Amino acid sequence: MTTNSLQAHFDAKIAADLSIEAKDWMPDAYRQNLIRQIGQHAHSEIVGMLPEANWITRAPTLRRKAVLLAKVQDEAGHGLYLYSAAETLGCTRQDIYQKLLNGKMKYSSIFNYPTLNWADVGVIGWLVDGAAIINQVALCRASYGPYARAMVKICKEESFHQRQGYEAVMVLAAGNDAQRAMLQDAINRFWWPTLMMFGPNDSDSPNSAQSMAWKIKRFSNDELRQKFIDSTVPQLEALSMTAPDPELIWDETTGHYRFGEIDWDEFYQVLKGQGICNHERLETRRRAWETGSWVREAASVHAKKMAARKNAA
Ligand code: FAQ
Numbered sequence: 001m002t003t004n005s006l007q008a009h010f011d012a013k014i015a016a017d018l019s020i021e022a023k024d025w026m027p028d029a030y031r032q033n034l035i036r037q038i039g040q041h042a043h044s045e046i047v048g049m050l051p052e053a054n055w056i057t058r059a060p061t062l063r064r065k066a067v068l069l070a071k072v073q074d075e076a077g078h079g080l081y082l083y084s085a086a087e088t089l090g091c092t093r094q095d096i097y098q099k100l101l102n103g104k105m106k107y108s109s110i111f112n113y114p115t116l117n118w119a120d121v122g123v124i125g126w127l128v129d130g131a132a133i134i135n136q137v138a139l140c141r142a143s144y145g146p147y148a149r150a151m152v153k154i155c156k157e158e159s160f161h162q163r164q165g166y167e168a169v170m171v172l173a174a175g176n177d178a179q180r181a182m183l184q185d186a187i188n189r190f191w192w193p194t195l196m197m198f199g200p201n202d203s204d205s206p207n208s209a210q211s212m213a214w215k216i217k218r219f220s221n222d223e224l225r226q227k228f229i230d231s232t233v234p235q236l237e238a239l240s241m242t243a244p245d246p247e248l249i250w251d252e253t254t255g256h257y258r259f260g261e262i263d264w265d266e267f268y269q270v271l272k273g274q275g276i277c278n279h280e281r282l283e284t285r286r287r288a289w290e291t292g293s294w295v296r297e298a299a300s301v302h303a304k305k306m307a308a309r310k311n312a313a
Helices: 003-015 028-053 062-087 093-101 118-139 145-173 177-196 208-213 221-238 264-274 278-291 293-312
Strands: 249-251 256-258
Touching (some): 028 062, 028 118, 028 208, 062 145, 118 145, 118 177, 118 221, 145 177, 177 264, 221 256, 278 293
Antiparallel strands (some): 249 256
């Protein structure tokens, strides 16, 4: 088949909402765009383990510690599904991981903020996992089959994470003045960074138009951000907490909440590596890569031995 007919076949599948699979022909730009997004998504999952892991040794009860351990392990698993999905596109895990370590690939801006108190752990589960789900439910219908299928399993687990986060903040909201103040402080610090997770406004999002035409993204950054705000503000009110946004108001005419301007300077500073924890997060991942080298070597020697034994049999 000629490139033109392959392209026509690809376009027809996208138009008919059929999945593109790993062995199907696809335009190189589609492949590269997916490696970029899935790779960055995978990096976000494994860097995302770090802020919460900070509280595993200090969780207030054994039950909270067990739940938090399980959640952080889930995030590692999500990273692994996503690295595998990226590998189906022809990149190696090692290559994209090195690009994370040398700053050539991004990970979500949200994980460059510190977790200062226990309420931060609940707020991450409620707001950050809540935002991740809104984004990822849409990705369950992404046109690339291996990515969409990984998302289905991830969303089930993220939904549990969001509920455990909300349960933890409900307990704090029903607590004493100091506990309520700690929760409000965590909300104040995480509210705006959570809104930034959805990416720049549509007018400033260089990848959105093409990603939507390819049906990788089904909704724009602004549409998903609005969906998140509309579903989260009632939860905030149920806790009798407030958002640090004096312009947040219900708009009867549109049926949506209106909200204030996001500080995009802060967002781009964090993307450039100037966030509070960028350096610390990458150093932690670098150390894990270096100290884990013996595990990778042992695993590859074992794999080679098993292959040789199989060939000899
Ligand atoms: N942080 O043109 P767009 C989680 C970059 S998982 C950093 O709009 P796009 C689980 C973007 O990459 C959270 N960079 O880009 C968990 C692009 O740069 P590039 C992660 C950002 O791809 C919970 C540039 O800005 N989720 O939380 C951010 O069309 C709790 C221009 O932007 C995903 O990755 C940002 N917030 O839309 C774990 C979901 N926003 O690549 C532990 C999958 C934008 O051209 C604890 N990804 N950029 O150099 C997506 O849906 C999309 O990639 C967007 C960005 C929506 C994030």
